[in-house]
Amino acid sequence: MTSPNSPLLTESFRVTVLGSGTSAGVPVMTCDCPVCTSSDPRNHRLRSSIMLRNAEKTILVDCGSDFRQQALQWKIQRLDALLLTHSHSDHISGIDDLRIYNWKQGCTIDTFGSAQTLSDLKQRFSYIFSPLQEGGGVPQIDLRTIAAQPFNAAGLKVMPMEVMHGKLPVTGFRFGNFGYVTDASHVPDDAIEKLKGVRYLILNALRWRPHPTHLTVDEAIAVAKRIGPERAWFTHITHDLDHEETNAKLPKGYELAHDGLEFDVEAERNT
Numbered sequence: 001m002t003s004p005n006s007p008l009l010t011e012s013f014r015v016t017v018l019g020s021g022t023s024a025g026v027p028v029m030t031c032d033c034p035v036c037t038s039s040d041p042r043n044h045r046l047r048s049s050i051m052l053r054n055a056e057k058t059i060l061v062d063c064g065s066d067f068r069q070q071a072l073q074w075k076i077q078r079l080d081a082l083l084l085t086h087s088h089s090d091h092i093s094g095i096d097d098l099r100i101y102n103w104k105q106g107c108t109i110d111t112f113g114s115a116q117t118l119s120d121l122k123q124r125f126s127y128i129f130s131p132l133q134e135g136g137g138v139p140q141i142d143l144r145t146i147a148a149q150p151f152n153a154a155g156l157k158v159m160p161m162e163v164m165h166g167k168l169p170v171t172g173f174r175f176g177n178f179g180y181v182t183d184a185s186h187v188p189d190d191a192i193e194k195l196k197g198v199r200y201l202i203l204n205a206l207r208w209r210p211h212p213t214h215l216t217v218d219e220a221i222a223v224a225k226r227i228g229p230e231r232a233w234f235t236h237i238t239h240d241l242d243h244e245e246t247n248a249k250l251p252k253g254y255e256l257a258h259d260g261l262e263f264d265v266e267a268e269r270n271t
C-alpha cells in the first residue's frame with residue numbers, strides 16, 4: 001500500500017496488439033487455405049508487435065515490416081521508446097519509418113535491445129550509423145544496451161528476461177503486472193521466475209505442430225501454466241490456426257491474441 005503522499009509506484013497503460021502474426025503474416029501471400037481466406041478479421045495477422053500507450057507516452061515493442069500500416073491504423077502520434085526482442089526482420093524492418101517521429105518530436109528515439117540485437121541492427125541498417133550519411137534522411141535512434149537488470153524506458157522500470165529462439169537469445173519484457181515474450185522455443189527457469197506474479201501474459205505459440213525455433217500451442221500452454229497469469233494470450237501465430245476453432249480448444253483464461261486486442265495494465269514506475 002502507498003501512503004497518500006508517496007509517489008505513484010505504477011502507471012496505467014493500455015496495451016494494444018498491433019500484430020499477432022508470424023514472420024510471413026496471415027494471410028500468407030499466394031495461400032488460399034481456409035484461414036488465409038477467412039472473413040474473420042481475427043484471422044488477419046500483421047507481423048508481431050505491441051504498443052503500451054497512455055495520454056502522455058507510447059512505448060513500442062518491435063518495429064517490423066508492418067509498422068507503417070500499424071502506426072496509421074492505430075494513430076500512433078508519438079513514440080517515447082522502442083524495445084526490441086531480437087533482430088529478425090519481422091521485428092526490426094520498419095525502423096526506417098521512425099524518421100517520422102524524429103521529425104515530429106524533434107528528438108531521437110531511445111531504442112533498447114540486447115548487445116547482440118543492437119550489434120545485428122547496426123550491421124543490417126549500416127546506413128543509419130554511417131558517418132558519411134547526412135542527418136535527416138535516416139532514423140535518429142539512440143541505442144541503449146540492456147543486460148539482465150531492469151532498465152528505465154520512458155520513466156518505466158522494465159524487467160528484461162532472456163528466452164531462447166532455437167539457439168538465438170531473445171529478450172522478453174515485464175512491465176509491472178504484464179509480461180510479453182515472443183519468438184521463444186524455450187523459456188528458461190530464471191525467465192519464468194521473473195514473470196511469476198504477472199496478471200497478464202502474451203506469449204508466442206506458432207501452431208500445433210512442432211517447430212525448431214517456436215513454441216507450439218501445447219508448449220506455450222505449459223509455459224504459461226508455470227508462470228500462472230490470470231489471463232494469457234498467444235501471439236506470433238501462423239495460418240495453421242483458425243482463431244475461433246483454436247480458442248475453443250484452449251484452457252480457461254487462455255486465448256489466441258488478435259490484431260487490435262486491447263487490455264489495461266499497471267506498469268512499474270522507475271522511481
Ligand SMILES: [Zn+2]
Pocket residue numbers: 022023048088090091183236
Ligand atoms: Zn518473429
Ligand SMILES: [Zn+2]
Pocket residue numbers: 027028031032033034035036037239
Ligand atoms: Zn494459408
Ligand SMILES: [Zn+2]
Pocket residue numbers: 086088165183
Ligand atoms: Zn524471430
